Amino acid sequence: MQLVGVAITLVIILFLTMYRLPYYIYEPGNASALDPMIEVDQASNSEGDMHLVTVRGGQATPIYYLWSKIQPYHKIYPIEKIRQGLSDEEYNHIQLQYMDSSQDQAIAVAFQEAGLDVSYEFDGVYVTYVEDKMPASEVFQAGDQILSLDGHPVERTEDSIQYVEQKNAGDTIEVEIMRNGEEVTKNVELAPFPDDPEKIGMGVGLVTKRNIVTNPEVKINSEDIGGPSAGLMFSLEIYDQLTEEDYTKGYQVCGTGTISEEGKVGRIGGIDQKVVASDEDGCDLFFAPNEQGAENSDYKIAAETAERIETDMDIIPVDTFSEAVDYLKSLEPKG
Template sequence: MERADQRKQVTNRSLLWMAAMLLLLIALLYIPLPYYVIRPGSAIELQPLIQVEGGTKEEKGALMLTTVRMGEANPAWYVYAKLSPDVDIVEEEAVISHGETNEDFERREATVMTNSQQVAEAIAFERAGYKVKMEKQGVLVMGTIEDMPARGVLQIGDVITAVNGKRTRTTTDLFDQLKGKKEGEAVALTYLRESKEQKAVLPLKPLVDTEGKPTGRVGFGIRPDNKLLIEVPKKVTIGTKNIGGPSAGLMFTLEIYEQLKKNIDMTRGYRIAGTGTINPDGSVGRIGGIQHKIIAADIAGAEIFFAPTDSDGEVSNYDEAVATAKRIHTAMRVVPVKTVDDAISYLKQLKPKQT
């Protein structure tokens, strides 16, 4: 009888121990933390994803965009990120703005990606000698601010085309139209949503900066960007459904340009990766997470990597990329670019790869 009781006690302790371990495992893997984990993603060949009407695909090598993987942190990922040099942990509000939903974030990323593709098309066609129509269409809503009048009225992707009946073509126009107005005044907006014109009247409230300090200006609470109406003479299809953000702009431009320049293989047989936003003037802009993209490109066998050389941060993207390349001991060449023309010039002088 005593042995049976002892066995029962041992069994109970084992069950309690297993239950505790299960609860700990659940806590480690499923309890969300107010952080995001960022780590190397992949390098994706662009030739299969992009089709230019009448274009040719003669690449012996490959042009590749690079990505990062990003997800909500749990305790296990948090600890891993603190221990690994190849994983970053950032506060949630560095990724998703205060009051923004995951749906808002995904819509914003998709909108930015669409803009990036359209600008890439325009720059590639211009550099290939085609005429391109590029018209300032209005102010693109990239987000709304919590507790401000625009929240619940305007959506990410809306394009403001007029304020109080006056044409609004750029963010500068919008700021000028709101200058001198006071709290409590209202403005009548005309905007496009999925190409359909709509109207709204919004009151103005004081604006604050990212630290919550008054700016001395009033507004209705959006995160604005310029929206361009772009028309190119040939149809371009880009299949990147699960990729968001603007950082593939440079590589989109290069792939479209190469397909337009018939019978020219700009890759010269090399696997070429890169990153950087593309602007309407052809300049290449800074992006986040370049260290992760260097690792992704190296894993994919890239031999050349284009990195923006910028002055927006204390350390340029190019310097960050070089430091990571040295740390992981890759033979991949990191090439600095300020404009798409820098990248095109580099590829034109590149000697064909010897096989």
């Protein structure tokens, strides 16, 4: 009888800790110094650090779900709202592609601000996701490189879009693919998109992989962190290493926001959780997307969160990379 009780207890423990619920939970992550992740040739050193701030996420177990229900900065979402029909592989692949693009844009912005030139080498067109209800779902996989359509080389995403636009629903295209190091030829039928019947296509998301060329060279190792939200902080760290002036002024500088090639800072998700993470990791100031002073901007949410958790960290609204640089220039060195 005692063995039965132990077995039942073990089953309950395993269920509470291992069973996967159809929910995804986000919580405050951490603020990681960017200096170890970014290497600019002949970089200058700084007294402080620029930080990338993350949100930690994972699929809910029963115990994790119950715990998160009572945590103020844990957010629970139905998993289909996060994945939107994508497999784990497709979702992760898209997030890493966003990160790659964000890094290139950050390099371009930092070099432009420093008065230096950049150029690009294009390295193919890749599948980021596949529409489940389109013929492409039986042909493509996330990560496939599109080499040609009906024998026409595809070097950029625009090549594929322009070729497909000339076709009609029901037409078949011969696609040459590079998959796991092997060239594969497939036929795919064009069809209307389920959510936009006026538009036809193969039913895949594509991205052009390009390598940015700079002098001095920039190397970034963000490991398995995905998404575009570190763009602003990447650009600030690169600029700080490129220039002789120490823009950290000895402070621990945190922040978040996408970055466009024009230097505009964009909205991100989980701003309140990132403020909490930055405060817990001892940051002195936090840059937040101002969104031109919009009513529910990331900056306003960040400022409200900072007040709620009673942090001493300053929350700074920015619309552009240049505004962030100007703010850092105006700081007195940390005493």
